[in-house]
Amino acid sequence: MTQDNNNLENSEIVDELPEDASPAADAVTERLAALEEEVAVAKQDVLYAHAETQNVRRRLEKELADARAYASTAFARDILSVADNMGRALSMIPADLREDEQWKGLVTGLEATGRELESVFRKNGIEKLVSVGEPLDPNKHQAMLEVPSADAEPGTILTEMQSGYMIKDRLLRPALVGVAKKPD
Structure with missing residues (x-):
């Protein structure tokens, strides 16, 4: 109430x-x-x-x-010269030295080291660019010279002086290449 x-x-x-x-x-x-x-x-x-x-x-x-993805970029750029030198060393070993039993262990060790370096690159998202036979892409390639060629389309990469690399989706180092041009 x-x-x-x-x-x-x-x-x-x-x-x-x-x-x-x-x-x-x-x-x-x-x-x-x-x-x-x-x-x-x-x-x-x-x-x-x-x-x-x-x-x-x-x-x-x-x-x-x-x-996190690109923290190793500076280190990766520095280690690319090691990969370049390893590749040059392996390519300069003559075939007869590769077959010689005395040097076979050294050659096998260098090849294994090269494969291991490539494996480490893959694990860290570093990939070698495929350049020869591809059209010049200024975002991935740096043209160092033009080579007259009747066989290749102008702008096609004919030679690679230095390999290019990507880390994840970014360019780590451009490939130094020679590009086809029309013959004179």
């Missing part, structure tokens, strides 16, 4: 309000509308801040993934 008595008393008080109380109610209504607008703006600001935080987190995760 006390609830009913309170409701009855409140309605009597409202009925007893003077006529000039209406502007005060309008002021309360306006203040309430202003507060609701401020709440809406604050909610929007919170949503923007949350979205910005997610964007920063995603960007940092991508940068971290890139740092």
Whole structure:
């Protein structure tokens, strides 16, 4: 019953309000509308801040993934000269020396070392570019000379002076190549 008595008393008080109380109610209504607008703006600001935080987190995760993937880039560039020298050494061994029992162990060891180096490259996402016979791609190749050729299409790579390499999807080192041109 006390609830009913309170409701009855409140309605009597409202009925007893003077006529000039209406502007005060309008002021309360306006203040309430202003507060609701401020709440809406604050909610929007919170949503923007949350979205910005997610964007920063995603960007940092991508940068971290890139740092992990490409952290060895400088080292890989330095080790490429070792791979080049190993390849040159193996290619310079004459066939008769390869068959000589006295040198066979050394040759086999050098070949195994070359294979191991290639395996390490593969494990770390480093791939040798295939250049000879391909069209010149300035994003992967550096043309060092033009060779007159009636057989090859102009712009086709005929020779490779130094191998190019990619690490993941980035160029580690361009291939130094000789490109076909129309004969004079």
